[in-house]
Amino acid sequence: xxxxxxTGVGGPExxxxxxxxxxxxxxxxxxxxxxxxxxxxxxxxxxxxxxxDVSRFPAVVxxxxxxxxxxxxxxxxxxxxxxxxxxxxxxGGYADTVCVPQEQVFEKPSRLSHAEGAAIPVTYLAxxxxxxxxxSLSADETVLIHNAGGGVGLAAVDIGRHxxxxxxxxxxxxxxxxxxxxxxxxxxxYTTQDWPQEVMRLTGGRGVELVLxxxxxxxWKQSYRVLRASGRLGMFSVAGSVSSRLPGKLKLLGLVARxxxxxxxxxxxxxxxxxxxxxxHLFTEGEKVRGWANAILQGVDDGxxxxxxDRTFPLADAGAAHAYLEGRHNTGKVVLVP
Numbered sequence: 001x002x003x004x005x006x007t008g009v010g011g012p013e014x015x016x017x018x019x020x021x022x023x024x025x026x027x028x029x030x031x032x033x034x035x036x037x038x039x040x041x042x043x044x045x046x047x048x049x050x051x052x053d054v055s056r057f058p059a060v061v062x063x064x065x066x067x068x069x070x071x072x073x074x075x076x077x078x079x080x081x082x083x084x085x086x087x088x089x090x091x092g093g094y095a096d097t098v099c100v101p102q103e104q105v106f107e108k109p110s111r112l113s114h115a116e117g118a119a120i121p122v123t124y125l126a127x128x129x130x131x132x133x134x135x136s137l138s139a140d141e142t143v144l145i146h147n148a149g150g151g152v153g154l155a156a157v158d159i160g161r162h163x164x165x166x167x168x169x170x171x172x173x174x175x176x177x178x179x180x181x182x183x184x185x186x187x188x189x190y191t192t193q194d195w196p197q198e199v200m201r202l203t204g205g206r207g208v209e210l211v212l213x214x215x216x217x218x219x220w221k222q223s224y225r226v227l228r229a230s231g232r233l234g235m236f237s238v239a240g241s242v243s244s245r246l247p248g249k250l251k252l253l254g255l256v257a258r259x260x261x262x263x264x265x266x267x268x269x270x271x272x273x274x275x276x277x278x279x280x281h282l283f284t285e286g287e288k289v290r291g292w293a294n295a296i297l298q299g300v301d302d303g304x305x306x307x308x309x310d311r312t313f314p315l316a317d318a319g320a321a322h323a324y325l326e327g328r329h330n331t332g333k334v335v336l337v338p
Contacts, residue, residue, distance in 0.1 A: 004318035009049035015319035035114035062093020066117030096338035119333035139164035308332035
């Protein structure tokens with residue numbers, strides 16, 4: 001087995017390839033020969049020592065894979081063997097072989113490549129939870145999708161298009177034409193425009209019913225201010241910490257110092273809601289997550305779920321994949337291919 005390992009806190013150079021014995025599936029586990037593994041921003045936060053779930057190094061991160069089941073544990077369903085699957089791995093995904101509980105494995109739609117399969121689990125499940133489950137987005141509402149050109153952003157565009165809602169997104173100008181082709185109605189260049197002002201202009205001063213915000217800190221305050229009555233703010237990352245000039249974990253403290261304090265009384269008076277999403281903390285809700293995943297995979301067959309892989313990297317080049325994603329060069333998903 002080969003794995004891409006984070007050897008310690010630092011930059012992309014802290015990624016290294018190591019070899020070890022193949023794992024043996026136990027209990028209800030199945031073993032997957034990985035054909036593609038998704039890269040997510042949480043992996044970058046982990047490498048920088050900013051992701052509490054990864055507290056010890058060396059560490060093998062990775063939440064999602066696509067591949068072929070080549071062995072099953074003694075209590076697993078033997079019918080999984082030989083199937084093309086996608087799976088939620090809860091770490092360990094940066095590898096050419098991984099064992100996963102069968103409850104976290106799904107048959108890969110035949111119309112998808114393995115790279116496209118690896119682009120689905122984390123981004124689409126997060127977007128589904130943000131927009132459908134907790135965001136309750138409806139066709140007569142407007143959603144603001146920050147970082148619309150990223151993996152979760154593009155998944156959100158697919159879901160918003162399926163729901164029939166109006167979609168406004170923030171992204172650098174070079175991504176606007178592609179986002180329009182995907183179905184985004186209005187794009188705001190956050191690098192040159194005052195995005196809160198643009199949101200209010202585009203909505204006639206009313207604001208939006210839902211905001212998806214992965215940045216944290218002061219950015220959450222700005223997103224909260226563009227909510228219309230009955231609006232909801234969905235927060236799902238602290239990506240803004242990466243750009244902080246503070247050292248180490250002080251980056252997170254800087255964000256915390258600038259984040260909003262939500263008081264129940266103003267929330268009631270303004271008829272607003274706020275919520276948070278962390279897919280990595282939902283592995284105890286397997287039945288619930290499985291229901292969401294089945295709805296998304298049905299969307300692949302129905303044609304409205306369209307995973308877009310921006311670029312693939314060899315497993316040995318995981319550091320380069322991190323640098324590419326951290327630099328926000330991607331439009332859509334970045335994938336490792338063992």
